[in-house]
Amino acid sequence: MSLVRDVEALLFLSSDPLDLAVIAEACEAEPDAIAAALTELAHGYRQRDAGIVLRELAGGWVLASHPDAEAAARRLLAKPRTPPLSGAQAETLAIVAYLQPVSRPEIGRIRGVNAESATQTLLERGLIEEAGRSQFGASLYRTTELFLKLFGLGSLADLPDPSAFDPAPEVEEELRERLLAAGEARRGDRATDSTPPADALSG
């Protein structure tokens, strides 16, 4: 029946859970008929041991890959999961790596711009993780084991000495203070997050 086909196509195209009423409206059908189509779909997937499962989540109905296929999925996705770092991501990651644990407001102060989106991406990719709270209640971040592995580092002690890239070696302040001072000075200049092109491998 073509209603089941339409429902399946909509679920396939949508990455977010779809409400029964929303599906009904798009298919120009009654909610009861949609409910029946969903039951038929779920039954079909189970019966033929499909790679897709139908799940009911808080927000509605959504398709997902079968959990038993996860091992194969990991092998497929292992490489694409390490895309090049954008300029904003590299900056944020460098600050976390050298100053950890460090809070997001502090990262923002050093970069002169908001670090929210870069921090979020680094968290999602597992390069950094939360490490408790600062005395003011802000989340603190540190790098992960995955970070060490992806950068080929045995431990944090293997991080290259930043003085090699130091534009003002005569200044004998602590790295944290100097970064904050430079960030403060930069603040006026960088109103928006202008991300330089990604170049993970060109370094």
Place this chain on the structure above:
Amino acid sequence: MSLVRDVEALLFLSSDPLDLAVIAEACEAEPDAIAAALTELAHGYRQRDAGIVLRELAGGWVLASHPDAEAAARRLLAKPRTPPLSGAQAETLAIVAYLQPVSRPEIGRIRGVNAESATQTLLERGLIEEAGRSQFGASLYRTTELFLKLFGLGSLADLPDPSAFDPAPEVEEELRERLLAAGEARRGDRATDSTPPADALSG
């Protein structure tokens, strides 16, 4: 059988076409077995009139929604999937598709007009990409995998022979005669005829 399940899950997770060899490696199975699984999947979708179809595009395999579900998809997503190409964009894309790698001045020469804005739009839409530089330093362009995917092509070899679009022989003959007559008429005053092409100024 669980191999079909794994293959279906991988196709579901990946929005880009997957190469047979890549699927085989992720599933730790022989390419022949994967080919059989793909056939079984495609057959199953057709037989139960599924909302999903399996297609071989851009050198790999990818799932798509069934075209007959387009009306429902349009109502749900409230947008056409791929906006149509303007005339200039279609011409530029055709030249890149057949002559790649090809430079912008060369495209301009064939079209007889500047190709700058069309090239820019095609780049932004991800249908073409840069492919190095010509000996004169002009950027060269080629089509992308997305081009193959969106135009339903397995590979560039699926493009029809361009001579299929040549004018009918009698039209060509007429053009030739008119041009030759014009050439004869000009034979007298060609002593000073060394003007650079007219479009050099406006490039």
Place this chain on the structure above:
Amino acid sequence: MPPPGRPSPLRLIDLELDLEVFAGPFDLLLTLILREEIDLLEVDLADVVITYIDFLEARGELDLELATEFLVLITALLELKSRLMLPGEELEDLLELAPDEAAAELLERLLAAHRYRGAADFLSARLAAEGPYRFRSAPLPEPLARATLPLADAIYPPARLTRAIGALLTLPPQVNVSHIPTAKVSVAERLAHVRALLRRGSFRFDDAVIGADRVTVAVTLFALLELYKQGELAWVQERPFGEITVAATDRSARGLRASA
């Protein structure tokens, strides 16, 4: 180029260009093109010529030396550009062509244009037919969205991090703000001024800012707003952009006594 020993008083360096790909003197454009830092194909030479003509008009006289220099240079650029637009040695070939050969060449181009217009129609139709096939584009489920430790390879160079830190340690150049006049007027000053006027009972806003610059006018308005908020004055404006009359209230009398 100007003849040696006789530099023209007015040089092409004075010809300021504002093109899409370049803004600056004509000289510099030439240098950058010769150094291949600007792609000549991207330079709109017609715009250069128009700028030059405007330049001549503005001067109101034709400097022959300058005109010659410009003509020689722009012709060279035009020739260079037309060569760039033709692949290989085609230009030389084309100039050697007899008329009938040139016609054949032109026919070839017309046929090519026709062919790719046909191909364009084919592609447009193909895209329309493919439209109803939609592809899924969804973010990966959370657990699959990151590399797992056993499968992770060292793919990022650590120098990427030190470069980022080095860039962050760099202090930005000091911005020269000497051309911005510092504000010479303070709210306290204008408050005192307005309060002094209020002792008369009422005054016109215009009288409070006679001969003042824009900043002073703004700060005066700010001072008035402050006093209005505190209930020390009332003001009336009969119509938009009309005169503003400011009058003291009872409380302002008390305020004046307190501040006296």
